[in-house]
Amino acid sequence: MPRGPVPERLTWAVENLGLTPGDRVLEIGCGRGVAVALICERLTSGTVTAIDRSATAVEAARRRDEEHVAAGRAVFHTAALADSAFPEASFDKVLAVNVNLFWARSPDRELAALRRWLVPGGALCLCWEPPDARRAEQIAGKVSAAVAAQGFAAAVRVGVTGAGSRLVCVRAQG
Numbered sequence: 781m782p783r784g785p786v787p788e789r790l791t792w793a794v795e796n797l798g799l800t801p802g803d804r805v806l807e808i809g810c811g812r813g814v815a816v817a818l819i820c821e822r823l824t825s826g827t828v829t830a831i832d833r834s835a836t837a838v839e840a841a842r843r844r845d846e847e848h849v850a851a852g853r854a855v856f857h858t859a860a861l862a863d864s865a866f867p868e869a870s871f872d873k874v875l876a877v878n879v880n881l882f883w884a885r886s887p888d889r890e891l892a893a894l895r896r897w898l899v900p901g902g903a904l905c906l907c908w909e910p911p912d913a914r915r916a917e918q919i920a921g922k923v924s925a926a927v928a929a930q931g932f933a934a935a936v937r938v939g940v941t942g943a944g945s946r947l948v949c950v951r952a953q954g
C-alpha cells in the first residue's frame with residue numbers, strides 16, 4: 781500500500797493506463813511518487829521510470845517508494861522532459877498527471893519524443909484534475925489535437941471525484 785493519502789485523481793489516472801504486470805512505464809512529473817507506488821503494486825516483472833524536474837520532489841519520491849527502488853521496480857531521475865533521452869521503444873505506457881506543459885504551450889517536441897520512446901501500440905495517458913468544466917474542455921481539446929498531430933489515436937475520458945472535482949484524461953495510442 782502507498783504511504784499516506786492517495787488523491788483520487790492518481791488512482792483514476794493509473795486505472796486509465798490499463799496496466800499489465802510486465803509493462804515498462806514512464807511517469808513524467810511524478811511529484812512525491814504516489815502514482816509510482818500505485819503502479820508498482822500492479823506490476824510483477826514490469827518496471828517504472830519516473831522523472832521530475834524538481835530535485836526536492838524526486839528525493840521525497842525516492843524515500844516514499846524506497847521498497848520499490850530497492851526491489852529494482854522503480855527508478856527516479858531529476859530531469860525535465862525536454863532534457864530526457866531514452867532509447868526507442870523503451871516503454872509500453874506513459875503517464876503524466878497535472879503536468880501543464882502538454883496544454884499550456886506547444887508540446888510538439890515532447891510528444892514526438894514520447895512517440896519514439898513508446899512501443900508501437902503503446903499508450904500515453906495525460907490526465908488532469910482541472911479547477912472547472914471550462915478548463916477541462918479547454919485541456920481536452922488542446923491536448924487531443926496535439927497528440928493527433930503527432931500521429932496518436934486519441935480518446936478523451938472524463939470522471940468526477942467523490943468530492944465533485946472533474947477529472948480529464950487524454951488517452952493516446954501510438
Ligand SMILES: C[S@@+](CC[C@H](N)C(=O)[O-])C[C@H]1O[C@@H](n2cnc3c(N)ncnc32)[C@H](O)[C@@H]1O
Nearest residue numbers: 809810811832833834837859860861877878879
Ligand atoms: C502539479 S505537480 C503534479 C504531481 C503529481 N503528478 C500529482 O498529480 O500529484 C506537477 C509536477 O510535474 C513536474 N513537472 C512540471 N513540468 C515538468 C517537466 N517539463 N518535466 C519534468 N517534470 C515536470 C513538477 O516539478 C511537479 O512535481
